[in-house]
Amino acid sequence: MIDLRLLRRDPAGVKAAIARRGEDTGPLDRVLEADARQREAAEARDRVRNEIKTISREVGGLHKEGKADQASDLQERSRALGVEEVALAAESDALLAEIADILLRVPNVPADQCPDGADQSDNVVVRVEGYDKGGYSDHQRVPHWEVGEELGILDVERGAKLSGSMFVMYTGGGATLCRALVQYGLDRNADAYREMRPPTLVRTETMTSTGHLPKFADDAYHLERDDLWAIPTAEVPLTSLARDEILEEADLPMKLMAHTSCFRREAGSAGRDTRGLLRVHEFDKVELLAYTTPDQAAEVHADILARAEAAILDLGLAYRILDLCAGDLGNSSARTFDIEVYAPGADQWLEVSSVSWFSDYQARRANVRYRPAGEKGTAVVHTLNGSGLAVPRVWAAVVETHRQPDGTVAVPEPLRPYMRGAAAIG
């Protein structure tokens, strides 16, 4: 969540920043108002509590001296104060709850460098690599769901039979390609990112820390009986790893990666991009994530972007990088670069990585802090993450881009070691 003290100190600035997203700033005014009243109530409550504690100490003293009989006036007075205390505390608590309730739904403040804009059409194209509009041959213009069926490497129908539409099954060489992509995604980042394998079912608090709850509950699978949520990305468990912990500055930046399944209900997008692998409910992904100091954030952001980009480049795929405008920015993010891969068969740009800097928004929710070296006290860390490799869409782009005139799919060089040396699928 955003920093309440920052909002207090610079209400106009914060409101202007939130407004860049096209968000209503009314809730912020309500927070400011409730906050002022809350502090007043809490102050009054604390004064009463102080008095009660003083009296209790006096009563204790009298008991020790064997003059317990002289304590009744004090006890009477304290009892009366107790009634006051309860009322003031209730007022303060109610206001606190109201503030938290609103603040948990207020998105992050966009970074200054984040471009202006209302929606996805205003995103800034930073660069396009490997895309040659007229340079694709007919054999590359076959959508992957057709290639998949033709070669027997993707079974959309049986996926639907097992689990419903937008669940897919990879078969044979297609399944191997999935696994190859995952291992490729992990191994190339193992020099700097520590491999983790977190649980895929998590508690409500864990989903709340990253900003996926309460606002986006409809997008996630929820197991009612056990009150567990299926993670939509490894970002969720990895960001909560250090929840309520204080890290040493020497341990930062802390760079982690994880391969997990990811589950998304895609509630708002029924009927859109449903063909093949364009949008699926369950998929595999290698996520890169880091905890940093504020000073380290920019460099690590660039590092994750460079790694995600290189993974696509090395597979011989065309892609472009977008600097998301304020209006299209994800709820928790302060700045995001999207990597979109070009799939010539489907003739679409597919988002394969969102490389985001969350500033202290998630870390404040998760209460992850660090001890700045040489200073006293603690500070909130920054979190960043991005997909190192998201399987289905990359799978689609590989299959379409590298489809040969004979209908087989050439395996990009770097994947071959993970494909039992195979140079082609089909």
Next chain:
RNA sequence: GGAGAGGUGGCCGAGUCCGGUUGAAGGCGCUCCCCUGCUAAGGGAGUAAGGGCCCAAAAGCUCUUCGUGGGUUCAAAUCCCACCCUCUCCGCCA
């Protein structure tokens, strides 16, 4: 699933039966200082987090926190209730 034990500060661990100035003994770790050819050992001091007030800042004042939530009381780490979690043994199991 059955039975039992337990959740206290960065860690270990007292305190809980018999409520009172205990944010909490002791130890470890860490920081600084002293001492010592170096190191080790030794001596001394310090060492939780969060909120609010004040403030240029520092300092200071104050409240909260002994798993969580509620209750009893002038006063709760200590008493009562509910819940959560962890561990051990048995059973089952990849």
